[in-house]
Amino acid sequence: MLLLKLFLPFLLAVAITACGGGGGGSDPVSSEPPASSGDPGSALLLQGGFSAVDTPSNNQSLTSCLATTAVAGNSTLTGRVYYQRVPLNAFGLDYSAVAQLPMRGLVVEAVDASGGDCSERVLATTLSNGNGEYGLNVPENQAVCVQVRAQLYRDGANGGASWNIQITDNTNGNAPYYLLDATVATPADQPERDLLAAAGVEPGSSNYTQPRAAASFAILDTLCEAINTMISVDSDIELPVLAVRWSELNNTAEIENGNSIEQGDIGGSFYRQQLFTRGAEIISSTHEIFLLGDEDSNTDEYDPHVITHEFGHYLTASFARFDAIGGEHAIGDHLDLRLAFEEGWADAVSGITLDNAAAALVDDPAIYRNSFGENQSRASRFPLQARGRSVAGWYSEASVASIIYNLFDSSNDSVDDISLGFAPIFNVLRSSAYQSSDSVVSLYTFVNRLKQQRPEDIAIDALVADQDTETVIDDFGSDEDVSNNDIFGGQDVAAVYTELALNTSVEVCSNNQYGNVNKLSVSQFLILDADINKNYRFEIRPVTGVDGGGRAVAFVYKRGELLTSQQAVADGSALVFSTALQGRHIVTLAHTDYLAGEDDLVGRRCFSVLVE
Known part of the structure; x- marks a missing residue:
């Protein structure tokens, strides 16, 4: 008898602070600084998750979740573990073509059943290989049950890469998912035991009629491909612990008005990093991906691109620099250049990590797909190579995705x-030069640092030009010419950055012509060179007239670190503050209501900025 079960272990005391995370219509990391959550012994607890893994018997030999290393010869209990996959095609999920695939790289355990029932006492632990095969060494006459954790795992302490990715239920205290064979038997009586996680689809059905036991294992199988991609870049890479939160209840209701993640109201699939800080020091952090599971609305367990898109955000937060701000967005939006880069990067990562996946997992890695609707019978899609889009430029998620994916892929044509x-792409993001850039992270930062590391300037410039962006000469887009873009004629977009000269006023305007919060021209970017180490006084005043009356909110950054944020007390009031600075800084300035999404009336709010 096979059961899908949830264990709810003891609470783990982990102090955290929340920053948003995002992808594909989600909420990327906030520009707000991590606020201290108090002492690590406070009541803030990260609940649920798997207990510690007993070192798997074949931990060292399985250097990848794809490895097909043979089962150990001394195994007394062997078998294969499988799951059923519902394939995603151009029209949605195809329930007529359910496939049976191996569970790769998962933790398989024999648990004590000497009392006639399955217990939680683990007797032996191993990892399934790339064929789903496992081998456990248990005494011949020991009564056991067999269970598979929804957990990809490898301990790299003795060499090689390490990872720990686990699937848990955010609507049940983050309880982890297991597949359990509850048959009580000894290896002598039953030496071979296969386990199958069923999709919950009966023959001839176009929807789920049984428990969806396969869902969590389908998610992990997709992430196995992502892990293998990272190993190909760095065979000793240490991937931080990643918790994937999936539930059949996870839906698109926004996290507001009494809704909560604990009820499954997640808004959309997204990535989140939570930090615990003491002063400026980060004591600990968590990485989480939340995925939709609401049947007949939007499910993501069989959407490989959605899953690996969120994995792309996890890579940014773990190994690079995350400057993007949150809020809703779509592939055709004119975006804040920080968000355009982060989302385009994650889109490209989705195709890159699936590039070598079998057709049973994804039939075309270069086409981003997302299933939704009644019976999951619809799919949104766009090509990652994407050329000739109506919205193209440094502010376009699709443009960034196209540039990065075409830099990667082996299929070359046209430009x-x-x-x-x-x-080379990943190494740019984790390079000290990229992470310590004075600019905010954008397409310019990435391309400029890539060109400094690579000799193929002409080929790189061609891809950038094909997306209506000028040849990149620095991290700031200094040579950008908006006359070549679809934003020509728009206000407050002529310069990517505005120079701030000391003791000289400059006027900039926050404009919601393309939308609020994270759209192009809501935030203006100013460069301030503070050559002397001292306190600098900022005076930001709304202009008079039709474009006046705004309420300024300003953020001051140094190399991606937020030093201070300040906000005027009321519409029309001046914002005056002082802060100690030295070196090059980026100041972002916006009208509070536009940045908060609280004013849908299209307009502009202008401010004079003086620093002395």
């Missing part, structure tokens, strides 16, 4: 005359 693979 695409370069195939770098993933390593």
Whole structure:
């Protein structure tokens, strides 16, 4: 008898602070600084998750979740573990073509059943190989049950890469998912035991009629491909613990008005990093991906691109620099350049990590797909190579995705005359030069740092030009010419950055012509060179007239670190503050209501900025 079960272990005391996370219509990391959550012994607890893993018997030999290393010869209990996958095609999920695939790289355990029932006492632990095969060494006459954790795991303490990715239920205290064979038997009586996680689809059905036991294992199988991509870049990479929160209850209701993540109201699939800080020091952090599971609305367990898109955000937060701000967005929006880069990067990562996946997992890695609707019978899709879009430029998620994916892929045509693979791309993001850039992270930062590391300037410039962006000469887009973009004629977009000269007023305007919060021109970017280490006084005043009356909110950054944020007390009032600075800084300035999404009336609010 096979059961899908949830264990709810003891609470783990982990102090945290919340920052948003995002992808594909989600909420990326906030520009707000991590606020201290108090002492690590406070009541803030990260609940649920798997207990610690006993070292798997084949931990060292399985250097990848794809490895097909043979089962150990001394195994007394062997078998294969499978799950049923509902394939995603151009029209949605295809319930007529359910496939049976191996569970790769998962923790398999024999648990004591000497009392006639399955207990929680683990007797032996191993990992399934790339064929789903496992082998456990248990005494011949020991009565056991067999269970598979919804957990990809490898301990790299003795060499090689390490990872720990686990699927838990956010609507049940983050309880972890297991697949349990509750048959009580000894290896002597039953030496071979196969386990199958069923999709919950009966023959001839176009929807789920049984428990969806396969869902969590389908998510992990997709992430196995992502892990393998990272190993190809760095065979000793240490991936931080990642908790994937999935539930059949996870829906698109926004996290507001009494709704909560604990009820499944997640708004959309997204990534979140939570930090615990003491002063400026980060004591600990967590990484979480939340995925939709609401049947007949939007489910993501069989959407490989959605899952690996969120994995792309996890990579940014773990190894690079996350400057993007949150809020809703769509593929055709004119975005804040920080968000355009982060979302385009995650889109590209989705195709890159699936590039070598079998057709049973994804039939075309270069086409981003997301199933939704009644019976999951619809799919949104767009090509990652994306050329000729109506919205193209440094503010376009699709443009960034196209540039990065074409830098990676081996299929070259038209203006695409370069195939770098993933390593040079990922190495730019985790380089000290990129992470310590004075700019906010954007397409310019990435391309400029890539060109400094690679000799293929002409080929890189061609991809950038094909997306209506000027040749990149620095991290700031200094040579950008908006006359070549679809934003030509728009206000407050002529310069990517505005120079702030000391003791000289400059006027900039926050404009919601493309939308609020995270759209292009809501936030204006100013460069301030503070050559002397001292307190600098900022005076930001709304202008008079039709474009006046705004309420300024300003953020001051140094190399991606937020030093201070300040907000005027009321519409029309001046914002005056002082802060100690030295070196090059970026100041972002916006009208509070536009940035908060509280004013849908299209307009502009202008401010004079003086620093002395």
